Amino acid sequence: MKQIINIDINNEVHEVAVEKSDTLIRVLRERLGLLATKRGCDSGGCGCCTVLVDGQAVYSCMTFALSLEGKKITTVEGLRHDGKLDPIQQAFIDADAVQCGYCTCGIMLAARQLLNDNPHPDEEEIRKGISGNLCRCTGYQKIVDAIKLAAASR
Amino acid sequence: MTLNKLQEYYLPADSKEVAALLDKHKEGAMIVAGGTFIHGLIARGLVTDIEALIDVSRLGLNYVRKEQDQLRIGATTTFIQLEASAEIRDEPLYGAIRDALEYPPPQVKNSATIGGCVSASCPYFDLPVSFLALSGVVSAQGSGNSRNIPLSDFFPGVFENALVQGEFMNELTIPVPSAKSASAFLKLETNANDLAILNAAVWVSVDSAGKCEQSRVFVGGGVGEVPVRAVSAEQALQGKVFTQELCVTAGQAAKSDVDPLSDHRASGAYRKAMTGVLVERALKQTLSRLA
Numbered sequence: 001m002k003q004i005i006n007i008d009i010n011n012e013v014h015e016v017a018v019e020k021s022d023t024l025i026r027v028l029r030e031r032l033g034l035l036a037t038k039r040g041c042d043s044g045g046c047g048c049c050t051v052l053v054d055g056q057a058v059y060s061c062m063t064f065a066l067s068l069e070g071k072k073i074t075t076v077e078g079l080r081h082d083g084k085l086d087p088i089q090q091a092f093i094d095a096d097a098v099q100c101g102y103c104t105c106g107i108m109l110a111a112r113q114l115l116n117d118n119p120h121p122d123e124e125e126i127r128k129g130i131s132g133n134l135c136r137c138t139g140y141q142k143i144v145d146a147i148k149l150a151a152a153s154r
Numbered sequence: 155m156t157l158n159k160l161q162e163y164y165l166p167a168d169s170k171e172v173a174a175l176l177d178k179h180k181e182g183a184m185i186v187a188g189g190t191f192i193h194g195l196i197a198r199g200l201v202t203d204i205e206a207l208i209d210v211s212r213l214g215l216n217y218v219r220k221e222q223d224q225l226r227i228g229a230t231t232t233f234i235q236l237e238a239s240a241e242i243r244d245e246p247l248y249g250a251i252r253d254a255l256e257y258p259p260p261q262v263k264n265s266a267t268i269g270g271c272v273s274a275s276c277p278y279f280d281l282p283v284s285f286l287a288l289s290g291v292v293s294a295q296g297s298g299n300s301r302n303i304p305l306s307d308f309f310p311g312v313f314e315n316a317l318v319q320g321e322f323m324n325e326l327t328i329p330v331p332s333a334k335s336a337s338a339f340l341k342l343e344t345n346a347n348d349l350a351i352l353n354a355a356v357w358v359s360v361d362s363a364g365k366c367e368q369s370r371v372f373v374g375g376g377v378g379e380v381p382v383r384a385v386s387a388e389q390a391l392q393g394k395v396f397t398q399e400l401c402v403t404a405g406q407a408a409k410s411d412v413d414p415l416s417d418h419r420a421s422g423a424y425r426k427a428m429t430g431v432l433v434e435r436a437l438k439q440t441l442s443r444l445a
Contacts, residue, residue, distance in 0.1 A: 001161070020207070021157040023193070043197035044190055045347055047261065056234070056264040062193040063265065064186070066163040067209050110260060131346035132259025 010078025047133030229269025350375025405434025
């Protein structure tokens with residue numbers, strides 16, 4: 001039996017009917033059509049589905065939707081502000097940090113938390129900050145470069 | 155895979171409500187908090203019959219408190235909250251906790267809770283091995299009173315714990331020893347997001363002459379169905395002056411205490427060899443923290 005919840009995504013409260021077992025990624029992609037958040041392993045191993053809950057990066061495939069009442073969720077769709085890309089999004093373009101792009105949305109949100117907590121991370125801190133996200137194309141170097149660029153652009 | 159039989163997702167506000175829900179749904183109920191463990195089980199088809207999830211994350215059990223004779227950690231304290239707590243920072247005694255928190259990625263640290271990590275009784279987890287070395291005690295809340303279960307009695311087998319029907323874990327306590335002591339933890343892993351090939355945690359107390367008074371050495375991560383206490387390593391340390399050489403001797407002794415599993419991560423022989431290495435290195439780290 002479905003249950004109605006109010007869920008704050010990107011500063012917009014959505015009233016949505018969810019199954020009790022629904023994960024956040026299912027609500028985002030299948031109930032609300034917000035497709036930027038990607039489903040990868042669906043069991044907390046790859047990081048593609050990373051979103052922010054109250055500013056903290058979490059795996060949306062491991063988060064029950066019904067646990068989220070009263071919390072603020074940020075997906076990549078909510079990263080831009082005042083019509084401008086987030087400095088992290090711009091840096092990923094400028095540093096050519098995207099190949100197939102499947103991991104990118106998750107990594108940008110992990111990077112967002114990293115830079116919120118630590119505006120000027122060193123390389124080791126950056127690599128640790130994205131250690132919960134797999135990329136099978138880039139070898140990570142350009143992703144690390146992009147995050148450095150975003151940090152420097154503030 | 156999904157939870158096809160799930161009928162209710164509860165967010166109780168206090169322990170009494172949890173007890174009533176556990177009583178109502180009995181074995182059809184499962185306690186959740188961060189959710190990081192259950193989704194792994196669901197994805198592998200290991201949990202299918204759950205009728206009710208009881209989310210305990212709003213019971214106010216997020217706290218780390220230092221009292222005179224013990225450290226109290228609320229069951230729904232997340233890894234990141236524990237890592238950020240001033241109570242464990244810079245304190246040699248809690249080195250093994252800080253070490254174990256170095257490994258998980260941010261997404262896990264932000265969600266996973268101390269209570270979930272312990273009561274999951276997964277033999278590949280890291281923090282429980284540190285808590286074992288530190289003589290941790292689980293507080294089990296039932297419908298009436300709570301009772302204390304030493305962690306050394308808490309893990310009867312893989313994915314099994316000593317909680318009985320109607321109980322849930324609401325706190326972990328770690329005693330503060332009277333003697334000078336320190337601890338350390340090390341994990342061997344294939345990548346940043348994988349379970350341990352092997353892990354080891356040690357705690358050592360020394361007297362004023364630098365001799366080992368008491369020690370607790372535990373090896374986990376696929377070494378057996380539950381973490382193993384390396385008694386031979388502890389005996390090798392007992393009463394001796396704590397030195398680099400003694401760390402090597404005790405590490406070698408630890409190998410005789412384990413008969414590790416072989417799986418896709420590593421062979422049993424490799425795990426046995428690495429037991430000596432990890433215990434030695436964890437002891438050396440402990441020694442440096444005592445300096």
